[in-house]
Amino acid sequence: MPAGPAPRIQVTGRARAGKTTVRHALSLISAEETSAVDRPGRPDPVLDADLYIYVLPGDSNAADRRILATLPPDRTLVVLNKADSIGIRWADAAESAETHSAALQLTVHPVIATLAARTRSGTLTEADLHTLHRHRDHPDPAFTLAPDLFTSPSIATDTAARESLLSRWPLYGISCALTALHRDPTLPAVTLLQLLHSASGIDPLHTDLHHRYEQAATRLNP
Template sequence: MAEAPVLGWAIAAAGERDGAAASQLSAAVAAFRAPAVVEVAGRAGVGRTGVAALLDARLPEADVRDSAAIDVPGAADPDLCGDVVVYVVAGSVRRADRDTLARLDPARTLLVLAKADLAASWYDAAQTADAAGAEYGIPAAAMTTIGADDTASGRAGVVALARQRVEFALAARGDALVARVEEIAARSPAARDVLEDWLLGDDAAEIAAAAAVATVAHLPLPQSADPLDRARAWAWHRDRAATARDRRALDALVAVELRRWDPAPDGGVRDR
């Protein structure tokens, strides 16, 4: 069975009342569905091109771009605004790397130590990557540039981490989509009731929950398949959340699990 289009019925219903609102909704859905932009960044000569080629071949769901080099004399550093930034270093992490990493959002950044085959040992390369990643709160991996199979070379690990970052970035777009629908509803009296129905429905709740999972990816996922048990697990984390952002995300997760658990009036499971 084909997946129902996001906001499909709401766009159709809104179009009968406010064509401009329907067009704005379609544009919001297009942005939500667009491929994630993955920028591969770093200083000149560190192996950006090789990492970009690897990810471009292995991540067909993403738009992989090899960014201009940073720390080039006489040139401004590129504005790294992709959904995911894969930052490449080689040998050691230099001052220019540290300055750039400090400006990036850890939630959308991955550190790759390329040319690990030039290090004294694979262990030294992995330790360098791990230490730098831990310093900035981002995942890190080392990889060789030539030879060996995907696992031994570290390439498989880099691709897996990048794919995880892409999945989280795409899920996190749900917050922007829901906020945009709320904005359009506020500005369109004719379509407001239709859009508020969508915002109160299961589709919006599931999209918000997917975004929330991306926000709290640093927390362990509940292991139970029972929605009520999962709601309790998320509530436990919510009551101990360190930031308002985490609390909002965990509230959304508690709400969607309770929605999944809530029985229908006839005693069956509520249709979702």
């Protein structure tokens, strides 16, 4: 990469879209997180970086489209965050990302930033694994569709353990881990963590960001 000033990255989007979580999931320590673009009565944040990461909280609205129309497509990545809330399968989130990409004329990546951030910073503890193994063969997979179903006392006597697991891992990750362990109970923790990281969708986004970053660096340091 050429020597010289590093490209500036701004992470922006609506309030509660998950900007901070996306930044942590990508390990963008030096990236600038802007104020929300949809603050009533407040001016839009100043967007003057070399690269932009725009975070959508599962869908776009008029404020998103207004701001995105002003950003250069070759320097903008859109994150369709909270992809686990879109439909019931990852394919639903991928299809939604493609629809948004066509409508916005921008690259859109479906991501579950909470899961990606957790796999980057945390590990599956022995207690986590014990709880997961205890329920890997649960007869009704629908018990992972909602937090109250997963932590229901009617499932088993380990309610506190399930609540503890849910406090550290998003429900989508727990569901993926249970499915993986049901198919192969011998999976070690490190492999299971890698599977969860892949399931977050963060790697394609990270690869695309790295490519755009190198292009931005070349523009700054020809």
